[in-house]
Amino acid sequence: MSARVLCAGRLYCDVVFTGSPRLPTLGTEVFAEGLSLHAGGGAFITGATLSALGDHASQLSVLPAAPFDAPVLAQLKAQNVSSKLCAAAPKGSDPQITVAIPCGNDRAFLTRAPGAALPSVDVAELAGFSHLHIGELGTLEEVPGLLDLAREAEMTVSLDCGWQDKFSVEAATLIEKVDVFLPNQRELEALMSVGVPELCASLTVVKNGENGARAITRGQSIWLQERSKPVPMVDATGAGDAFNGGFVSQWLKGASLEACLRQGNFCGAASVQSAGGVGGLSSLSSLELAETIPQ
Numbered sequence: 388m389s390a391r392v393l394c395a396g397r398l399y400c401d402v403v404f405t406g407s408p409r410l411p412t413l414g415t416e417v418f419a420e421g422l423s424l425h426a427g428g429g430a431f432i433t434g435a436t437l438s439a440l441g442d443h444a445s446q447l448s449v450l451p452a453a454p455f456d457a458p459v460l461a462q463l464k465a466q467n468v469s470s471k472l473c474a475a476a477p478k479g480s481d482p483q484i485t486v487a488i489p490c491g492n493d494r495a496f497l498t499r500a501p502g503a504a505l506p507s508v509d510v511a512e513l514a515g516f517s518h519l520h521i522g523e524l525g526t527l528e529e530v531p532g533l534l535d536l537a538r539e540a541e542m543t544v545s546l547d548c549g550w551q552d553k554f555s556v557e558a559a560t561l562i563e564k565v566d567v568f569l570p571n572q573r574e575l576e577a578l579m580s581v582g583v584p585e586l587c588a589s590l591t592v593v594k595n596g597e598n599g600a601r602a603i604t605r606g607q608s609i610w611l612q613e614r615s616k617p618v619p620m621v622d623a624t625g626a627g628d629a630f631n632g633g634f635v636s637q638w639l640k641g642a643s644l645e646a647c648l649r650q651g652n653f654c655g656a657a658s659v660q661s662a663g664g665v666g667g668l669s670s671l672s673s674l675e676l677a678e679t680i681p682q
């Protein structure tokens with residue numbers, strides 16, 4: 388059965404310059420070969436992955452200010468992610484944009500994240516959703532009441548971490564309330580270094596690049612590691628968010644932790660093999676998944 392998932396988080400217009408011979412330096416100009424606009428941000432990539440897997444995904448975000456809202460809305464539509472609960476940016480705000488410059492095997496980013504990540508939402512608008520995925524801890528810290536609202540609407544909750552230059556131990560009081568917490572290894576270590584316990588949420592899933600991911604449950608002490616299949620790496624952007632979509636989709640079906648990790652790894656590996664956050668989704672047909680993932 389497919390789930391109805393609300394994905395909340397910052398929604399960017401990614402402005403991607405391709406074919407740049409080098410990164411710009413002060414006092415010089417670099418000419419790129421191409422330029423494209425994409426919807427970006429963890430919540431969108433996870434929602435698009437869930438939708439590609441057959442679940443129903445809706446986005447809860449403030450849109451980037453015009454004219455950058457149009458290409459973002461077009462891409463949400465193309466990926467079958469509903470924008471019904473999205474709201475326009477307040478008049479006069481800067482557009483929420485990430486400029487990305489891929490160069491060699493890496494990328495440089497420059498981001499402007501103005502104003503609120505989420506529009507206000509009430510419990511009546513959450514009716515019909517069974518799960519809330521929050522794209523980054525920073526958004527939950529901005530709107531902590533979202534957790535109570537989700538519980539009132541009887542939704543389960545998953546949360547990605549996302550990198551922050553400064554984590555705080557107070558984050559533990561939010562993380563402990565979610566059902567599934569999905570940091571990467573570096574984020575988990577940074578949280579633990581400020582005093583957040585490793586087993587804070589009831590289920591913690593730690594993503595670790597080509598090493599795959601592990602799941603640790605609070606209380607029962609189940610510790611499971613699933614390795615990722617070696618694949619040619621094209622672009623790692625959004626692999627963690629694609630992993631979230633794969634993992635959560637199986638978790639919502641009540642699958643075993645092994646099956647959840649395996650589908651997460653499958654989606655993460657598909658993502659790193661193509662450029663951009665949602666470039667790998669076309670390879671996620673349910674037929675391929677059914678053949679690849681033993682339940």
Ligand SMILES: Nc1ncnc2c1ncn2[C@@H]1O[C@H](COP(=O)(O)OP(=O)(O)OP(=O)(O)O)[C@@H](O)[C@H]1O
Nearest residue numbers: 571594595596597599615625626627628652655656
């Ligand atoms: N080189 C790789 N080969 C195969 N699978 C990979 C590779 N890199 C990442 N993955 C898959 O993608 C998942 C997420 O990757 P990673 O640990 O880089 O997450 P992340 O750092 O949160 O990514 P993001 O940049 O989206 O925040 C991994 O757990 C794994 O399943």
Ligand SMILES: [Mg+2]
Nearest residue numbers: 549571627628
């Ligand atoms: Mg991540």
